[in-house]
Amino acid sequence: MKFTLRQLHIFLAVAKYQNISRAAESLHISQSAASEALNNLEKSYNVCLFNRQKNKLSLSPIGQTLRIEGESLWAHCQSFDNRLTNHNEMGHIKVAASFTIGNHLATRYLGGYLNQFPGANVQLETANTPEVIAKVLNYDVDIGMIENEVQEKDLELIPWREDELVVFCAANHPLARKKRLEDKDIREAKWILREPDSGARQTFEKALSNLLPKIQIYLEFKHNEAIKNAVESGLGIGCLSRIVLNKNFANGDLIPLTLPNRDMKRTFYFALPKQRYHLSAVDAWMNTCVETDITDMAKPQDT
Amino acid sequence: MKFTLRQLHIFLAVAKYQNISRAAESLHISQSAASEALNNLEKSYNVCLFNRQKNKLSLSPIGQTLRIEGESLWAHCQSFDNRLTNHNEMGHIKVAASFTIGNHLATRYLGGYLNQFPGANVQLETANTPEVIAKVLNYDVDIGMIENEVQEKDLELIPWREDELVVFCAANHPLARKKRLEDKDIREAKWILREPDSGARQTFEKALSNLLPKIQIYLEFKHNEAIKNAVESGLGIGCLSRIVLNKNFANGDLIPLTLPNRDMKRTFYFALPKQRYHLSAVDAWMNTCVETDITDMAKPQDT
DNA sequence: ATGGCTCTACCGGTATTTCCGATAGTACAA
DNA sequence: TTGTACTATCGGAAATACCGGTAGAGCCAT
Numbered sequence: 001m002k003f004t005l006r007q008l009h010i011f012l013a014v015a016k017y018q019n020i021s022r023a024a025e026s027l028h029i030s031q032s033a034a035s036e037a038l039n040n041l042e043k044s045y046n047v048c049l050f051n052r053q054k055n056k057l058s059l060s061p062i063g064q065t066l067r068i069e070g071e072s073l074w075a076h077c078q079s080f081d082n083r084l085t086n087h088n089e090m091g092h093i094k095v096a097a098s099f100t101i102g103n104h105l106a107t108r109y110l111g112g113y114l115n116q117f118p119g120a121n122v123q124l125e126t127a128n129t130p131e132v133i134a135k136v137l138n139y140d141v142d143i144g145m146i147e148n149e150v151q152e153k154d155l156e157l158i159p160w161r162e163d164e165l166v167v168f169c170a171a172n173h174p175l176a177r178k179k180r181l182e183d184k185d186i187r188e189a190k191w192i193l194r195e196p197d198s199g200a201r202q203t204f205e206k207a208l209s210n211l212l213p214k215i216q217i218y219l220e221f222k223h224n225e226a227i228k229n230a231v232e233s234g235l236g237i238g239c240l241s242r243i244v245l246n247k248n249f250a251n252g253d254l255i256p257l258t259l260p261n262r263d264m265k266r267t268f269y270f271a272l273p274k275q276r277y278h279l280s281a282v283d284a285w286m287n288t289c290v291e292t293d294i295t296d297m298a299k300p301q302d303t
Numbered sequence: 304m305k306f307t308l309r310q311l312h313i314f315l316a317v318a319k320y321q322n323i324s325r326a327a328e329s330l331h332i333s334q335s336a337a338s339e340a341l342n343n344l345e346k347s348y349n350v351c352l353f354n355r356q357k358n359k360l361s362l363s364p365i366g367q368t369l370r371i372e373g374e375s376l377w378a379h380c381q382s383f384d385n386r387l388t389n390h391n392e393m394g395h396i397k398v399a400a401s402f403t404i405g406n407h408l409a410t411r412y413l414g415g416y417l418n419q420f421p422g423a424n425v426q427l428e429t430a431n432t433p434e435v436i437a438k439v440l441n442y443d444v445d446i447g448m449i450e451n452e453v454q455e456k457d458l459e460l461i462p463w464r465e466d467e468l469v470v471f472c473a474a475n476h477p478l479a480r481k482k483r484l485e486d487k488d489i490r491e492a493k494w495i496l497r498e499p500d501s502g503a504r505q506t507f508e509k510a511l512s513n514l515l516p517k518i519q520i521y522l523e524f525k526h527n528e529a530i531k532n533a534v535e536s537g538l539g540i541g542c543l544s545r546i547v548l549n550k551n552f553a554n555g556d557l558i559p560l561t562l563p564n565r566d567m568k569r570t571f572y573f574a575l576p577k578q579r580y581h582l583s584a585v586d587a588w589m590n591t592c593v594e595t596d597i598t599d600m601a602k603p604q605d606t
Numbered sequence: 607a608t609g610g611c612t613c614t615a616c617c618g619g620t621a622t623t624t625c626c627g628a629t630a631g632t633a634c635a636a
Numbered sequence: 637t638t639g640t641a642c643t644a645t646c647g648g649a650a651a652t653a654c655c656g657g658t659a660g661a662g663c664c665a666t
Contacts, residue, residue, distance in 0.1 A: 001308055001380060001381070002384070002387075002388075003383075003384065004308060004309075005306075005307060005308055006624090009304065019642080020643065020644095029624095029626090030626050030627075031626095031643080032625080032628090033624070035643060035644060036624080036645085037624085045388055047387055052644095056633080057643085066386060069383055069386060072379075073383050076375075076376050076379050076580065080306075080311075080372055081306065083368075084305075084306065084348040084369065085348055309653085323613080332654075332655090333655050333656075334613085334614080335614095335655065336653070336654050338614060338615060338616085339616090339654085340653085342615080355614075360614085
């Protein structure tokens with residue numbers, strides 16, 4: 001065992017920033033210390049972790065794979081550190097969730113989780129799907145929660161619940177009286193949608209792929225609330241996850257519309273870095289999510 | 304991250320030997336260094352790993368669980384260390400197998416494994432079942448291979464192949480002409496068996512439990528070869544795994560006897576310490592074992 | 607009891623490691 | 637060419653680890 005945890009930590013930081021100076025800064029040590037530690041690590045194993053061409057660092061192929069494994073090992077160490085510091089695992093965790101999930105579902109999960117780990121420090125960030133994935137891949141968060149399947153090696157997807165998009169309009173919108181929308185309605189409507197990177201938009205486009213070129217996208221927003229407000233003002237019709245609309249449907253502010261033969265179902269996934277070890281808090285978080293969903297099934301939906 | 308790998312290593316050694324002096328010796332450091340490192344670890348986390356009563360050390364409850372997790376973490380570190388030293392995993396591994404498995408099966412697995420990892424250092428030890436289990440639990444070996452299910456928390460059992468015991472006698476033995484043994488024959492025979500701790504003996508006793516008090520155990524040996532020789536000399540009849548007898552049946556030195564309605568089947572298990580992480584070499588070993596078995600199925604059995 | 611044995615904890619001095627600031631050298635862009 | 641951003645290296649200071657020696661506590665046989 002010729003390496004130290006300090007060297008591992010520095011290696012991972014440098015791999016993350018691809019830059020010794022930034023890495024040193026993030027670790028609150030001097031640039032020279034970081035450089036030296038990295039050199040010692042490479043020298044003692046006679047291995048080349050980074051390509052040092054033109055005064056620029058980039059991970060070597062070996063460094064690539066060792067980074068993955070090192071990240072896994074570091075998580076393992078942190079877990080051990082946790083167990084040492086507070087002998088009954090506090091459950092600290094960092095979660096990144098897509099907007100829809102983060103603002104409407106994760107908040108409820110949070111309650112159950114904090115109930116389980118009263119002292120836990122849970123950091124919940126919301127972002128759109130690509131950003132969530134980037135955070136997971138860069139080990140900025142312990143787990144991501146996204147709304148669609150995504151192709152990405154180094155990422156492990158675990159499905160955890162079903163969802164469905166619903167097309168809707170304002171109560172006083174002409175379409176509100178129609179039970180079912182025909183293709184003609186779909187083509188003629190003014191659509192107010194999420195941005196193309198969003199999970200909701202992608203599911204929408206898949207479900208309406210044959211009509212897609214003819215659809216008028218009238219407005220695009222990055223946030224569900226903006227879309228709901230715009231639709232409620234009568235500017236057009238929208239398409240969002242049922243979970244963000246339930247309350248409005250109950251109030252009568254917004255009216256659900258049905259599209260025959262269009263499959264708007266989708267699956268929510270946990271996104272984890274594809275590595276063997278992850279914090280036990282991550283397991284606990286996933287368990288809390290599915291259990292909260294199960295108990296919520298029994299009660300009438302809201303939120 | 305307030306601990307170092309050195310502290311972890313020392314903690315695990317002390318936990319293993321329950322004795323600082325021995326642990327220090329095994330690590331080739333002075334007793335004072337080990338003591339100091341352990342104290343620093345405990346002090347920096349403000350945790351009590353050992354009960355220090357009467358100048359004797361014993362693992363505290365927290366120490367118990369942390370030892371398990373620490374051992375897992377250490378294995379993870381070793382794996383990482385391996386990857387660093389020889390960038391393509393050499394597959395070093397220590398295996399403990401029961402006599403029957405170690406002498407007749409593991410030797411064949413060894414070939415396939417070394418083919419996969421040409422530079423690997425594989426240490427294969429044979430011992431009886433309780434000794435194998437002890438070695439696994441004490442982390443003296445990476446994996447154990449045993450012939451029977453065994454009750455032991457902290458041990459994970461993974462079944463990997465079926466086996467069957469066969470009763471047999473010498474070619475010139477009076478029973479050799481009989482196709483099937485009746486209970487009378489079983490009672491009157493002079494049995495030559497393995498010692499009670501062995502897997503073969505336990506399966507034997509389970510299969511013949513109703514007749515057990517009346518069975519004459521004439522001789523007991525710790526090694527299969529001794530039993531085969533004794534039976535071949537006409538001293539009595541034996542009961543061993545088919546895998547150690549195939550060659551003798553083919554030669555005609557020994558004759559298989561059938562016992563109607565007696566279930567002599569059993570399952571071979573891998574025995575691992577119940578911890579989350581183990582060396583990837585362990586996975587490779589298990590894979591090699593099952594694959595070797597599969598390819599051997601096609602060919603006629605020997606050995 | 608008493609002396610010998612074994613074990614852990616502590617101390618002082620030494621050796622090693624780690625850290626920082628300063629500095630040299632290299633690419634690149636203005 | 638100059639300025640900026642970056643990495644590698646050096647010397648000295650600070651922190652840490654190590655060892656041998658030793659004190660003190662239990663245990664056991666005499």
